Amino acid sequence: MPPIKVKMLDPKRPRGRSGKSGEGRARPQTRIQKEKQDLILEAALDVFSLHGFRGATIDQIAESAGMSKPNLLYYFRRKEDIYKQLIAGMLDVWLAPLRHMNSDGDPLPEIRSYIRRKLEMSRDFPRQSRLFANEVLQGAPRVVDMLEGDLKALVDEKAKIITGWMEQGKLRRADPYHLIFAIWATTQHYADFDVQVRAVLGEGRGGESRFAEAATFLEELFLHGLKPDA
Amino acid sequence: MPPIKVKMLDPKRPRGRSGKSGEGRARPQTRIQKEKQDLILEAALDVFSLHGFRGATIDQIAESAGMSKPNLLYYFRRKEDIYKQLIAGMLDVWLAPLRHMNSDGDPLPEIRSYIRRKLEMSRDFPRQSRLFANEVLQGAPRVVDMLEGDLKALVDEKAKIITGWMEQGKLRRADPYHLIFAIWATTQHYADFDVQVRAVLGEGRGGESRFAEAATFLEELFLHGLKPDA
DNA sequence: GTCTATATATTGATAGAC
DNA sequence: GTCTATCAATATATAGAC
Numbered sequence: 320m321p322p323i324k325v326k327m328l329d330p331k332r333p334r335g336r337s338g339k340s341g342e343g344r345a346r347p348q349t350r351i352q353k354e355k356q357d358l359i360l361e362a363a364l365d366v367f368s369l370h371g372f373r374g375a376t377i378d379q380i381a382e383s384a385g386m387s388k389p390n391l392l393y394y395f396r397r398k399e400d401i402y403k404q405l406i407a408g409m410l411d412v413w414l415a416p417l418r419h420m421n422s423d424g425d426p427l428p429e430i431r432s433y434i435r436r437k438l439e440m441s442r443d444f445p446r447q448s449r450l451f452a453n454e455v456l457q458g459a460p461r462v463v464d465m466l467e468g469d470l471k472a473l474v475d476e477k478a479k480i481i482t483g484w485m486e487q488g489k490l491r492r493a494d495p496y497h498l499i500f501a502i503w504a505t506t507q508h509y510a511d512f513d514v515q516v517r518a519v520l521g522e523g524r525g526g527e528s529r530f531a532e533a534a535t536f537l538e539e540l541f542l543h544g545l546k547p548d549a
Numbered sequence: 550m551p552p553i554k555v556k557m558l559d560p561k562r563p564r565g566r567s568g569k570s571g572e573g574r575a576r577p578q579t580r581i582q583k584e585k586q587d588l589i590l591e592a593a594l595d596v597f598s599l600h601g602f603r604g605a606t607i608d609q610i611a612e613s614a615g616m617s618k619p620n621l622l623y624y625f626r627r628k629e630d631i632y633k634q635l636i637a638g639m640l641d642v643w644l645a646p647l648r649h650m651n652s653d654g655d656p657l658p659e660i661r662s663y664i665r666r667k668l669e670m671s672r673d674f675p676r677q678s679r680l681f682a683n684e685v686l687q688g689a690p691r692v693v694d695m696l697e698g699d700l701k702a703l704v705d706e707k708a709k710i711i712t713g714w715m716e717q718g719k720l721r722r723a724d725p726y727h728l729i730f731a732i733w734a735t736t737q738h739y740a741d742f743d744v745q746v747r748a749v750l751g752e753g754r755g756g757e758s759r760f761a762e763a764a765t766f767l768e769e770l771f772l773h774g775l776k777p778d779a
Numbered sequence: 780g781t782c783t784a785t786a787t788a789t790t791g792a793t794a795g796a797c
Numbered sequence: 798g799t800c801t802a803t804c805a806a807t808a809t810a811t812a813g814a815c
Contacts, residue, residue, distance in 0.1 A: 355798095369687060374603030377791065390799055392792065452686055452741075456679055457599060459744045466748035474749045491773065496750060497766035501735045504742075508734035511682075514689045518696035519704045520726060536727035543721065544774035585780095606808065620781050622810065 356394050359384050360408075363401045368446035371453040372402050406454065406461060409447045414470070416440065417499075420477055426484040427542055434502055434537050441510035442530045448510035474499055491547050498545075505537055586624050589614050590638075593631045598676035601683045602632050636684060636691060639677045644700070646670065647729075650707055656714040657772055664732055664767050671740035672760045678740035704729060721777050728775075735767055 348356070362384035366375040377398050381391040395401045416436035420429055441448055454462060474496065481495035509516055509530065517525055524532075578586070592614035596605040607628055611621040625631045646666035650659055671678055684692060704726065711725035739746055739760060747755050754762075 371601050371604060371683075371687065374601060374687070376789085378789090387800065388791090389793080389801085393798065396792085398791065449686055452682075453601075455742050455745050456682055456686065457601065457604070459748075463744065463748065466745055467751075470745075471749050471751060491769070493769055494762055494766050497763055498770075500738055500742075500746060500749075500763075501767070501770060504734040504738035505731045508730055512685050512730075512734075514693065515685050515696055515700070516730060518689075518693065519701050519730075521697075521701060532724055533727055533730075536724050537731065539721070539723055540728075540731060540770070540774040543776075544770040546773075607810085608808075617782065618809090619783085619811080623780065626810085628809070 352394070355386075359386075359391055359394055359401065360405060364405055364446050364450065367402060367405060368449040368453065371457065372399075403461065405450060409451055410462070410465065410469075412444065412447065413440070413451060414473060417473060417477060420480070422480040422483065426481075426489045427546065430502075430541060430545065431538050434506060434541060435534060437502060437506035438509065438530060438534055438537065441506055441508075442527070445510035445513060448507050452507065452511040488547055491545050493545070502541070505540075506533075509533055582624070585616075589616075589621055589624055589631065590635060594635055594676050594680065597632060597635060598679040598683070601687065602629075633691065635680060639681055640692070640695065640699075642674065642677065643670070643681060644703060647703060647707060650710070652710040652713065656711075656719045657776065660732075660771060660775065661768050664736060664771060665764060667732060667736035668739065668760060668764050668767065671736055671738075672757070675740035675743060678737050682737065682741040718777055721775050723775070732771070735770075736763075739763055 359380065363375070363380045365383055366379045369375075370379075375398075377388050377391060380401070381388045384391060395404075416433055419436065420433050454460075455466075459466060477499065478495035481490070481498065484490045485492045485495075516529065520529060589610065593605070593610045595613055596609045599605075600609075605628075607618050607621060610631070611618045614621060625634075646663055649666065650663050684690075685696075689696060707729065708725035711720070711728065714720045715722045715725075746759065750759055
């Protein structure tokens with residue numbers, strides 16, 4: 320059950336000894352505390368990405384992090400605090416490739432490299448991708464605001480760039496928003512639907528080779544699909 | 550709404566009065582019982598697709614179906630029984646468009662119509678799509694066998710057809726498996742990531758028009774991407 | 780078939796000793 | 798900081814009256 324949406328400025332339990340360290344207010348904790356927190360976040364990412372927020376239990380996370388439940392709750396008062404921190408940390412990483420898309424470059428290479436980076440993210444950070452997918456799939460209760468705010472703004476900006484390219488005849492005309500959706504969908508598919516991809520490809524192709532294959536395929540598909548008529 | 554093709558041998562609690570009706574063994578229930586069950590399945594689809602298996606509660610489903618919890622449990626002994634039946638009913642529907650892809654037709658129109666049908670499924674049965682996405686995303690514990698069995702066999706078969714087309718020079722050479730993945734990913738995206746799609750497109754484009762736009766975009770992308778060089 | 784009441788288990792979170 | 802014990806809230810499922 321829906322655990323009480325808290326706005327929260329996040330008065331976390333463990334604080335540094337009254338600002339003695341030079342880290343300022345932003346990180347009121349010792350290095351050991353930070354290491355423990357990272358350990359918890361790492362374990363939580365495993366569990367949340369596999370079971371979703373509701374399906375994950377503090378017990379599982381604690382066990383996976385090698386500590387007792389009360390001990391874990393000493394570092395994060397509530398289950399939701401862990402989840403929120405993971406989501407927040409994830410969003411920047413997730414958006415980085417799109418932010419990186421530059422209006423100065425040539426359209427086709429720029430799009431090709433965007434696809435590459437997104438695909439590499441699926442390969443290297445599949446749990447983060449699934450965490451986010453789980454959240455969005457279930458209505459994104461904790462991030463709708465961000466989707467309608469930052470994300471929309473960023474996509475609007477990049478869509479303008481793409482439209483500009485199209486108007487210059489450097490790209491076949493098409494809806495830039497749906498183009499971005501298509502790139503998201505195809506690249507994240509390899510992280511989010513990993514089980515299905517592996518099952519269909521079978522044992523023989525179960526290795527990491529599928530990402531190289533996917534890169535080849537997707538670049539071909541999008542570059543030929545977007546190349547302006549000669 | 551789609552429903553629920555039931556395979557089911559599934560000796561459920563309520564059975565007809567000793568085969569008096571002409572329905573035989575396959576449907577050991579009265580019409581009223583079936584209607585109640587469908588009512589429950591309908592409500593359960595709402596709840597499961599939004600919260601996943603773990604996140605959904607019998608209380609929610611019962612309330613949504615307008616009955617008491619014990620009454621619901623009279624028709625389905627366990628929560629998991631409802632879920633399983635939904636998944637089973639879903640799989641046939643989900644695979645139908647791919648089964649339909651025919652080696653007799655011309656490649657490009659055949660692929661175009663596959664995309665269309667998948668996109669229509671996202672538009673008309675988004676809850677089923679999300680139910681399945683939830684399941685796969687969380688490791689597909691209840692359907693891995695099916696993915697490695699029926700699904701793989703079906704995809705293998707269709708991949709051969711596609712490869713045949715490519716060898717005849719009717720289609721640009723590309724990996725048929727990744728082509729199928731790309732079609733799945735792009736079309737289901739509009740159901741599974743609906744919240745995100747709406748958020749990015751904004752209020753102005755919140756209506757059903759996004760499916761028409763998507764159809765146009767995806768057909769262009771795939772047809773140009775797959776058309777053999779002239 | 781449907782209901783009220785309840786048994787039983789799980790889980791998020793806290794108390795308080797050390 | 799970490800632990801054992803435990804509370805309080807939910808949630809699955811059942812008992813048994815009607």
